Amino acid sequence: MAKEFMLTNFQEKVLSAIKKIPKGKVSTYALVARGAGKPKAFRAVGNALHINPYAPVFPCHRVVKSDGSLGGYAGGVKKKIALLKKEGVSVKGNKVMNFHEILMRF
DNA sequence: GTCGTGACTAGCC
DNA sequence: CGGCTAGCCACGA
Numbered sequence: 013m014a015k016e017f018m019l020t021n022f023q024e025k026v027l028s029a030i031k032k033i034p035k036g037k038v039s040t041y042a043l044v045a046r047g048a049g050k051p052k053a054f055r056a057v058g059n060a061l062h063i064n065p066y067a068p069v070f071p072c073h074r075v076v077k078s079d080g081s082l083g084g085y086a087g088g089v090k091k092k093i094a095l096l097k098k099e100g101v102s103v104k105g106n107k108v109m110n111f112h113e114i115l116m117r118f
Numbered sequence: 119g120t121c122g123t124g125a126c127t128a129g130c131c
Numbered sequence: 132c133g134g135c136t137a138g139c140c141a142c143g144a
Contacts, residue, residue: 040126040127041125041126041127042126042127045126052127053126054126054127055124055126055127056124056126057125057126058124058125058126059123059124059125059126060125061125062124062125063124072125075125076125077125077126077127078126078127078128079127082125083125083126084124084125085125086125089125092125
């Protein structure tokens with residue numbers, strides 16, 4: 013059921029990994045890719061979330077770049093920052109401050 | 119089956 | 132610290 017969302021196996025894995033990220037914490041594309049079984053597919057991970065219109069369904073705003081940058085967001089990076097701050101994440105400009113402190117490793 | 123694109127990463131200057 | 136290049140994967144046309 014719910015065939016409205018034709019996601020591939022890879023997407024499913026990526027989304028599933030992101031959903032495991034607790035509130036107030038963040039993860040990186042590389043980590044998610046690793047959890048998906050393709051540690052070098054961080055590129056595809058970004059694609060997966062980008063094409064994925066389920067922004068509020070998946071905490072994609074908790075996924076940032078490896079260097080602590082927010083990266084991007086299907087609804088607008090601005091929104092991503094607002095959401096992170098709301099969850100208790102310190103964000104400055106387009107980067108996470110205590111990135112390593114709230115970074116969640118799988 | 120082939121080409122181009124993208125919410126990336128790591129290395130180098 | 133900042134900017135550029137090359138390499139990587141999956142998806143759509």
